Amino acid sequence: MRRREFIGLVGAASALASLGAAAQQPKIPTIGVLVVGSPASERFWRLFQQDMRELGYIEGKNVRYEFRSDAGQASRLPALAEELVRLQVDLIVAWFTPAALAARLATHHIPIVMALVGNPVETGLVASLAQPGANVTGMAAIGAELAGKLVDVVQELMPAARRIAALANVPDPFSKPFLHRIESNGVAAGVTIDPIMINSSAELDAAFSALETERPDALIVQPSLPIRRVAELAVRHRVPAVSFIRDFADQGGLLSYGSDEADAYRKSAIYVDKVLKGAKPAGLPVQQPTKFELVINMKTAKALGLTVPPSFLVRADEVIE
Secondary structure, X not given: OOHHHHHHHHHHHHHHHHHHHHXXXXXXXXXXXXXXXXXXXXXXXXXXXXXXXXOOOOEOOOEEXXXXXXXXXXXXXXXXXXXXXXXXXXXEEEEOHHHHHHHHHHOOOOOEEEEEEEOOOOOOOOOOXXXXXXOEEEEEEOHHHHHHHHHHHHHHHXXXXXXXXXXXXXXXXXXXXXXXXXXXXXXXXXOEEEEEEEOOHHHHHHHHHHOOOOOOOEEEEOXXXXXXXXXXXXXXXOOOEEEOOHHHHHOOOOEEEEEOHXXXXXXHHXXXXXXXXXXXXXXXXXXXXXXXXXXXXXXXXXXXXXXXXXXXXXXXXXXXX
């Protein structure tokens, strides 16, 4: 065999071997992550990645992420969801109701895993919790029920409370069940509920200034609002403000009572693992949280001049000093 022919055969064999090796390498799945921008979403993103690593998913090795946040502008969510679809991600993880709805509008084929999405049946994301029926499954927050429960929590903390305002994020479809449950619990408890409708974060300052006229005893905050800003305004205007997302208390709100988010995010990661291994969302029942926690920020309580009953402190899972 001539030397030139030999070299050609060796080169061809090497090329074929390289192609074969490339063909044998498994495709690395790409996960799109779509969130409503807030400090709480940062905690979700950190814990979710940690949970995925514990399941064996190492970024750059056997998984890739495409993270998208609306940066506090909910109107950006549809475009961000469409961008993830154009990137042909293998799965979308959606944190909070507006993100999940945007993802669902963008695709009926790519699997979507919810990470604490409020009332997914009422908002049309799934047909039912037991049988989601389409490309969406995951963790549902018991949001509306917890919003109503906060009326009882406020009365336990401040027995004299008779007027409670509810700060609702109008662009978020969850605002309707959020307000409905608060108003229902208010009627049962003999408490007047004053809804405050917020169409954009630019309206927050004016909304709090208006509270000076008819000051409520407390304020229940929908968590898809910019909670850090709301917590700051509540302290400045001396309004005891509560919500059902843990990060609200961390950011300076008076207290939070809601699901154990770390546990919920861990279960969301398990859903992702199952879908990546071939399970269909339609066949994976939606779960609701089973663990709950009460967190009170005593620094904020002192700033408001609020005396917290010892019995309430004993009930708290965590006290922020």
